[in-house]
Amino acid sequence: MLKQKNMRGGGTDMSTSVLKIIENVVKNNGEKKAVKASFGELTYSQLWKQSDNLAAWLSLRLKDNKKPIMVYGHKSPQMIVCFLACVKSGRAYCPVDISMPKDRIEEIAIALDNELILALEPLTIENHEIVSASAIELICSTEREIADLNPVSGDDVYYIIFTSGSTGRPKGVEITENNLRNFVEWSMNLAGKTGLEHITFMNQAPFSFDLSVMDLYTSLATGGTLVCLEKSLQSDMGAMFETMKKSDINCWVSTPSFAEMCLSDYNFKQDLMPELRLFLFCGEKLTKDTVIKLSQRFPKAKIVNTYGPTESTVAVTAIEVDEKVLSNNENVPIGKPKDGTRLFIRDGEILISGNTVGKGYYKNIEKTSEAFVEIEDEEGTKIRAYKTGDKGYFDGENYFCTGRKDFQVKLHGYRIELGDIEENLIICPDVEQAVVLPKTDGEKIKSLTAFVKRSNEGITAKLIKTALKEKLPVYMIPKNIKFIENMPITANGKIDRKKLEAEFI
Numbered sequence: 001m002l003k004q005k006n007m008r009g010g011g012t013d014m015s016t017s018v019l020k021i022i023e024n025v026v027k028n029n030g031e032k033k034a035v036k037a038s039f040g041e042l043t044y045s046q047l048w049k050q051s052d053n054l055a056a057w058l059s060l061r062l063k064d065n066k067k068p069i070m071v072y073g074h075k076s077p078q079m080i081v082c083f084l085a086c087v088k089s090g091r092a093y094c095p096v097d098i099s100m101p102k103d104r105i106e107e108i109a110i111a112l113d114n115e116l117i118l119a120l121e122p123l124t125i126e127n128h129e130i131v132s133a134s135a136i137e138l139i140c141s142t143e144r145e146i147a148d149l150n151p152v153s154g155d156d157v158y159y160i161i162f163t164s165g166s167t168g169r170p171k172g173v174e175i176t177e178n179n180l181r182n183f184v185e186w187s188m189n190l191a192g193k194t195g196l197e198h199i200t201f202m203n204q205a206p207f208s209f210d211l212s213v214m215d216l217y218t219s220l221a222t223g224g225t226l227v228c229l230e231k232s233l234q235s236d237m238g239a240m241f242e243t244m245k246k247s248d249i250n251c252w253v254s255t256p257s258f259a260e261m262c263l264s265d266y267n268f269k270q271d272l273m274p275e276l277r278l279f280l281f282c283g284e285k286l287t288k289d290t291v292i293k294l295s296q297r298f299p300k301a302k303i304v305n306t307y308g309p310t311e312s313t314v315a316v317t318a319i320e321v322d323e324k325v326l327s328n329n330e331n332v333p334i335g336k337p338k339d340g341t342r343l344f345i346r347d348g349e350i351l352i353s354g355n356t357v358g359k360g361y362y363k364n365i366e367k368t369s370e371a372f373v374e375i376e377d378e379e380g381t382k383i384r385a386y387k388t389g390d391k392g393y394f395d396g397e398n399y400f401c402t403g404r405k406d407f408q409v410k411l412h413g414y415r416i417e418l419g420d421i422e423e424n425l426i427i428c429p430d431v432e433q434a435v436v437l438p439k440t441d442g443e444k445i446k447s448l449t450a451f452v453k454r455s456n457e458g459i460t461a462k463l464i465k466t467a468l469k470e471k472l473p474v475y476m477i478p479k480n481i482k483f484i485e486n487m488p489i490t491a492n493g494k495i496d497r498k499k500l501e502a503e504f505i
């Protein structure tokens, strides 16, 4: 077993740590399945032992290099081994999914500035040592014990998740061990709504999205089993439903968009998952329509709407959306903040303070100081808060999120800065100006349209999309590209987005 300094106490009191909580699970449930995916599964003791071995190897190999480590891949159980190994060895990890194009992976690698990358899928990056899946397997199965491992704890950064940035470069959100522990202690209570001792959690989001932290760590901390739905399964509804059917899923964790996609198939109902007791949603607006459909199809399951940004560790508010909540409100509320978190509405914007607000953006002082600010609470006490950019209000009972103040959008559950796409469009050959606008159906964004002024008639929508795919993940490529002669301009000389919207959408 890993010898850990700085690992204090037991139970889930303030002196414990995420690793300690998981270690307690391992002690009592070693033979239980921790994670299942199409290509492999691991018990708790395998997960723990393998991550011990890899942690020891990382420490010997990297010595004083404590820089964060990129973990590249998709949903193999080995990803989780790598995450735990990094933090056991005292280094933060940065999950990067295969949906990222090469250019973006390189940008992240350069930002992290660590020559070593753990890659469970094929990857080459100049000037980096890529530890491949087969090498990782060998390291994990080789017994190695090391006395002075000093795991990530307290205010050390536990993970870094990169999100879309308005300047065309992704921003790395730093979440500390304290942040994660405070989140997990709350999310364990949410999972308690299943009323079950052993919970099988569904994992939909790739590990590079913070929504996955909700299912992964709540599952590990409660001794549950995580069932991963890989990308290939998610694009084949029949095969995915088959997996759902045989997995005895109790707790569903996804974006509302993903559940809506499933609802388009009539087979998506309680018969498919007789043991499903709880839907946990986060990441975007949950509509009444979706809640009504789900409660009709899954009469045994509760539906919980949670809200929060990556910058404040997945989610900070929650509400169980039952019939009463539906009939009392025109829109689905986001509920009340968890213990240890306060929400403020300033100039119509939601600000979050408390014990899950992250450290900031990795090596980006400017963006950090713009978004993580000092405010005064009602008593005039100065506190640190994260400016979400979300518009919201409090109705005396619950908080509501009503949209964005800026050009950040959610499309099919993905967080996208329109500026990120625009900046990457402008660097495409023969593109002079570009504006990206969302197309909505009233409630949600359905697709993106790029308006492009080109300098050469020969440049086609197809060529632009091909060039963009080198720079951006597929979900960020605008569905439509429309060429225009001249951008409409407002009186103060800015591009007139409203006019574009009115004329073209």
Ligand code: AMP
Pocket: 163, 210, 211, 281, 282, 283, 284, 285, 286, 305, 306, 307, 308, 309, 310, 311, 314, 334, 388, 390, 401, 403, 404, 410, 414, 415
């Ligand atoms: P992400 O960092 O990807 O989790 O995205 C965070 C953003 O998603 C928030 O700032 C909101 O704009 C949006 N969001 C998250 N949860 C909800 C929710 N329950 N209702 C409405 N919007 C949400």
